[in-house]
Amino acid sequence: MLELSNITLGHFILLSCVLFTIGMVGVLVRRNVIVILMSIELMLNAVNLAFVAFSRHHNLADGQVIVFFVMAIAAAEAAIGLAIAISVFRKFNGVEIRLFENLKG
Amino acid sequence: MDIYPIVFHFFAALVTISALGVVLMPSPIYSALCLALTMLFLSGLFFILDAQFLAAVQLMVYAGAVVVLFVMVLMLFDLRNENQPFSGNWRVNLSKLGVIALGFILIALPCTYLMKASNSEWLQSRGLETKKLAELLFSKHIFAFEVVGALLTVVLIGAIALAKAKGGTHARTE
Numbered sequence: 001m002l003e004l005s006n007i008t009l010g011h012f013i014l015l016s017c018v019l020f021t022i023g024m025v026g027v028l029v030r031r032n033v034i035v036i037l038m039s040i041e042l043m044l045n046a047v048n049l050a051f052v053a054f055s056r057h058h059n060l061a062d063g064q065v066i067v068f069f070v071m072a073i074a075a076a077e078a079a080i081g082l083a084i085a086i087s088v089f090r091k092f093n094g095v096e097i098r099l100f101e102n103l104k105g
Numbered sequence: 106m107d108i109y110p111i112v113f114h115f116f117a118a119l120v121t122i123s124a125l126g127v128v129l130m131p132s133p134i135y136s137a138l139c140l141a142l143t144m145l146f147l148s149g150l151f152f153i154l155d156a157q158f159l160a161a162v163q164l165m166v167y168a169g170a171v172v173v174l175f176v177m178v179l180m181l182f183d184l185r186n187e188n189q190p191f192s193g194n195w196r197v198n199l200s201k202l203g204v205i206a207l208g209f210i211l212i213a214l215p216c217t218y219l220m221k222a223s224n225s226e227w228l229q230s231r232g233l234e235t236k237k238l239a240e241l242l243f244s245k246h247i248f249a250f251e252v253v254g255a256l257l258t259v260v261l262i263g264a265i266a267l268a269k270a271k272g273g274t275h276a277r278t279e
Contacts, residue, residue, distance in 0.1 A: 007113045007228055010219030012154070015117045017216060019124055021209045026128035028201045031192045034133050034179060038140045041171065042124055045147055048159075056154045057227050061237045065246050067159055068238075071166050072253045076260040078171045082178045083267035089182055097192065 012053035019046035033088070033095045037081045044074045109228050112153055119146040131190040134179050141172040155232025 019042060026039025048067045055063025085095050092099045123146060126139030144167035151160035191198060242250055 005110050006225045007109050008220045008223045008225055009227070010216045010221075010223065011113065011117075012150075013219060014213055014216040015120065015150075017209060017212050018121055021205055022121070022124045022128055024205055025202065028205070029191050029193075029198050030128065031190060032133050034175060035127070035136050035190075038127055038136055038175060041140065041167070042127060042143065045143070045167070048163075049147060049150060052151055052154050052156045052159060056156070056232060057223075059230075059233065061233050061241045062245075064156055064159055064233065064238050065241050067156075068162065068242065069246075069249060069253055071162060072257065075166055075171055076257060078174060079260055079264045080267070082174060083264040086178065086181065086268045095182060 009053055009057045013050055016046045016050040016053070019043075019049065031096045031098070033085045033097055033100075034082070036097060037078060037085070040081075041074060041078065044070055107229070109153060109225070113150070116146050116149045116153070120150065134176065137172055137175045137179060140175065141168050144168040144172065153228070158235040158238060 023039045023042030023046060026042065027036050030036055030039065048070055051063040051067045051070070055061065055067075088099055088103070089095050092102065120143055123139045123142040127136045127143065130136045130139060144163060148160040148163040148168075151157075151163060
């Protein structure tokens, strides 16, 4: 089934799938908010890999431009997520995801 | 004999192992280190896809900035006593894993079809130049570029406003 000596587009997309799945498992089963944010980064990176592979396959640079934007958004998301984690830690003295239940306006 | 299959399988295995490390390591600081490794090996994959600029940006932005930010925040917290890294009981987690596995199979099956249908000549052909990327970024996608710039400014102010408090992270609450 798996061709080992012949690297096709499918190999890269399958790797991207695996990476996305690992990231999603991390988001669903971990308790620590910081590890959840790291898993989200993994998922974004899986999408980046798929974008670059498709861009190479079709010889179009637009995919790489979008990866550039995704990286900027991912950095922004990490900064905001960590800032929220810091303020939650200050209030509840922990960064578990269930502490977010106690937040209200 | 060409080098692409060996390099691809090497980096693919390393990326998968280190990504599993992010999720499975009980200590968040080891998760962060595994995340740095994942970014490093992913930039290797970007190199074999002839995306040199993105590989360099991946190293600088992710391994250099984002992971360092994660590690810094982890050091700010004092998380020595994390006794339960995974949420829920094993039955809930098993059902979550089952649903994810189903979704994975549904997406991975077309990939195996793609493996048989397409060839590997696309990797040998001449790749895109970074110049092409720059031209597109500053002509066709200039509006999105400016919007991302504005977004980063907003995020900068928002992050300061969210994390700012008198007395730092260990401020006493009365």
